[in-house]
Amino acid sequence: MSEPRTVSTLRTVGEHIELDPGTDLVESPRYNDDIAPTRAAQRTWSRWNVASLWVGMAICVPTYTLGGVLTAYFGLSVSEALWTILVANIVVLVPLTLNAFPGTKYGIPCPVVLRASFGIIGSNVPSLIRALVACGWFGVQTLFGGIAVHLMLAAVFPAWAALGGTGEVLGFFIFWIANIVVVIRGSESIKHLEALAAPLLLIVAFGLLAWAWPKVSFDELLAVPASRPEGAPLFGYFMAALTAMVGFWATLSLNIPDFSRYARSQRSQVIGQIIGLPLTMFLFSGLGVVLTAASMELVGETISDPINLIGRIESTWWVILSMLMIILATISTNTAANIVSPTNVFQNVAPKFIDEDRGVLITGVIGIALMSWELLKKLGWLETDVSLESLYSNWLIGYSSLLGPIAGIMVVDYFLIRKQQYDLISLYRDGGTYPAWNTAGFIAFVVPVALTIVAITTDYVGWFYTYGWFTGSVLGGFIYFFAAGGDAGGSS
Numbered sequence: 001m002s003e004p005r006t007v008s009t010l011r012t013v014g015e016h017i018e019l020d021p022g023t024d025l026v027e028s029p030r031y032n033d034d035i036a037p038t039r040a041a042q043r044t045w046s047r048w049n050v051a052s053l054w055v056g057m058a059i060c061v062p063t064y065t066l067g068g069v070l071t072a073y074f075g076l077s078v079s080e081a082l083w084t085i086l087v088a089n090i091v092v093l094v095p096l097t098l099n100a101f102p103g104t105k106y107g108i109p110c111p112v113v114l115r116a117s118f119g120i121i122g123s124n125v126p127s128l129i130r131a132l133v134a135c136g137w138f139g140v141q142t143l144f145g146g147i148a149v150h151l152m153l154a155a156v157f158p159a160w161a162a163l164g165g166t167g168e169v170l171g172f173f174i175f176w177i178a179n180i181v182v183v184i185r186g187s188e189s190i191k192h193l194e195a196l197a198a199p200l201l202l203i204v205a206f207g208l209l210a211w212a213w214p215k216v217s218f219d220e221l222l223a224v225p226a227s228r229p230e231g232a233p234l235f236g237y238f239m240a241a242l243t244a245m246v247g248f249w250a251t252l253s254l255n256i257p258d259f260s261r262y263a264r265s266q267r268s269q270v271i272g273q274i275i276g277l278p279l280t281m282f283l284f285s286g287l288g289v290v291l292t293a294a295s296m297e298l299v300g301e302t303i304s305d306p307i308n309l310i311g312r313i314e315s316t317w318w319v320i321l322s323m324l325m326i327i328l329a330t331i332s333t334n335t336a337a338n339i340v341s342p343t344n345v346f347q348n349v350a351p352k353f354i355d356e357d358r359g360v361l362i363t364g365v366i367g368i369a370l371m372s373w374e375l376l377k378k379l380g381w382l383e384t385d386v387s388l389e390s391l392y393s394n395w396l397i398g399y400s401s402l403l404g405p406i407a408g409i410m411v412v413d414y415f416l417i418r419k420q421q422y423d424l425i426s427l428y429r430d431g432g433t434y435p436a437w438n439t440a441g442f443i444a445f446v447v448p449v450a451l452t453i454v455a456i457t458t459d460y461v462g463w464f465y466t467y468g469w470f471t472g473s474v475l476g477g478f479i480y481f482f483a484a485g486g487d488a489g490g491s492s
Contacts, residue, residue: 008425013040015265017106019424028429030120032351034359035344037424038107038261042187045262049191050272053259055198056332057252058280059205061144061305064288066245066281068304071289074241075228078221078289084238085285088245089278095253095407095473096277100269102414103257106424110255110341111348114406115427117413117480118445119438124349126406126445130254131342133403135363137251138338139371142179144307145330146172151311152323165378172375176364179331183339183360187262190335197332204325205287208306212290215297221290239467246469249277250403254410255341339363404469405448405476409441412477417484444480448472 006022019025019037045053070081102113110130114123149171154161163170182189228237263269288306295303299312310322343359354362368375376382414420426432452472455465464471 010424015105016040016043017424019107025425025428029352030115030430031428032347032355034356035109035112035347035351036428040107043104043107043262043264044188045191045259045268045272046264047268047272047275049195050259050263050269051276052194052198053191053336054273054276055201055280056194056329057337058277058333059201059284059329060141060333061307061326061330062140062248063281063284064291064306065304066248066285067289068292070241070245071224071227074244075226075232075237076241077226078224080226080234080238081241082282082286082289084241085245086278086282088242089249089281091242092246092249092253093273093277095411096249096256096273097270098411098415099253099407100256100260100263100273101266101420102422103260104263104266104269105420106422107261108257108424108427109261109344109348110257111345112427113257113410113414115434116418116422117409117438118441119435120427120430122435122437122441124345125442126254127345127348129402130251130406131345131363132366133251134255134338134342135366136370138179138334138342138363138367139374141330141334141338142172142176142367143371143374144305145175145179145327145334146170147307148323148326148330149174151307152320152327155316155319155323165380168378169375172371175327175330176368178327179334179339180360180364182331182335183343184357186356190340191262194332194336197328200325201329201332204322204329205284208291208310209287212294212298216290216294218290221293236466243467243469247403250407250469251341252337253407254403255344258340258344259336338367342366402449402452402472404472405445407469408473408475408477409444409480412480413441413484416481440480440483440485443483444476447479448475451475 005024008022008025009020011018011020017037018040021031021036025031025036066085067078067081070076070084071078074081076084099113102108103110111123111127114126117123118126147168150160150163150167153171154163154167160167182193226237260269263272288304291298291306291309292302292304295301295309299309303309303312307323307326310326311319313319313322339360342363343356346359346362347354347356373382373384377384423433426434430436448471451461451464452468455461455463
């Protein structure tokens with residue numbers, strides 16, 4: 001005897017919309033339990049949990065090197081670079097907090113939010129673009145974490161130190177397993193990890209600053225001239241650098257619903273992000289500038305990443321302790337920023353075939369593949385002059401140009417077109433309020449991307465690429481508003 005069919009229903013719990021799924025959704029090819037809306041009881045993240053999330057994500061090796069990237073690649077002085085980082089992270093708070101709203105209200109992850117503006121099936125296109133970038137960053141961060149594992153084990157076991165690059169590759173896979181285990185354990189595991197990591201990471205950051213303080217002159221550091229041509233106007237260099245720094249977290253401005261779906265309230269996610277992001281990014285990137293400047297006095301050569309700098313400390317126990325903190329920092333960044341998003345994306349492609357565990361494993365395998373060239377180089381099997389720093393510094397503008405239009409489309413769709421009202425049940429089935437492919441979303445996405453390609457490949461509209469995130473998000477949102485024709489279909 002078959003089970004009786006039931007119909008999905010909605011109810012309001014405080015400021016949240018909660019779904020009680022019936023067989024109509026449970027049997028839908030667009031639904032599974034992992035990308036289903038979170039229950040009200042699961043929305044436990046306070047403002048401090050959200051702030052800890054950002055502290056855990058922001059304190060990482062790429063953040064440490066940002067000041068050096070801006071001075072070396074974008075022609076800014078040290079003080080200009082630090083101000084640029086602060087302004088960029090205040091700017092990026094706007095799409096971060098706005099795009100977090102539907103996640104908090106409806107408990108839905110980013111790919112499901114994108115079903116409203118790109119279509120039930122069409123949402124896979126922008127989602128997969130975001131996922132590929134995250135998988136790449138997962139590989140980069142896992143490489144840094146693997147080096148930390150290698151240095152820690154080398155400090156304890158002299159035989160491990162003799163492995164050289166092979167030890168770093170083995171460290172990569174040890175670190176890879178640790179990341180996968182944390183995410184498979186679920187959102188509460190990530191919440192607890194971030195809450196543990198945030199204060200410890202801040203202590204380590206201040207400890208490193210105290211170590212370097214006697215060895216650096218801040219007046220001399222801030223007086224170092226910019227590397228751009230003498231007399232060149234600041235504005236163009238500043239805007240290019242600002243775009244790149246906004247691009248650093250442009251990925252999270254799309255998939256922030258993956259986390260805000262666990263927030264207690266809109267107030268919690270807004271205040272938590274304001275507390276956690278801008279100041280942490282400013283201080284830790286500033287620490288990177290200071291330690292890089294002091295590294296010549298500290299260890300006899302200029303070293304631009306904290307892992308290798310700390311590895312030069314002569315005290316074995318300090319190296320072990322510091323590497324443990326670096327490992328914790330990188331896991332807290334990697335799990336939240338680079339695994340959760342693609343995991344949800346891969347589930348969105350085929351919810352009935354890919355659950356959370358399989359999504360995590362797919363993310364991990366792609367991350368290995370994208371870093372295979374660097375792993376082969378460490379094993380001595382491949383020669384290449386491509387550096388990780390140049391790779392991800394060149395990514396910053398490039399991928400922000402692609403993600404900017406998506407961010408603008410998401411904000412306009414939710415606040416101006418839908419008036420903050422979704423037909424939640426229709427987001428999980430075919431043939432409802434939302435089409436399979438939303439033409440308006442793709443027009444608004446393709447036009448800015450096409451202009452970006454023209455700017456890259458020709459001498460025309462070069463400014464469109466240079467200021468890619470700003471031009472893309474504004475133009476994408478503007479086109480979407482008119483292409484969608486003011487259709488406010490869909491309600492809670």
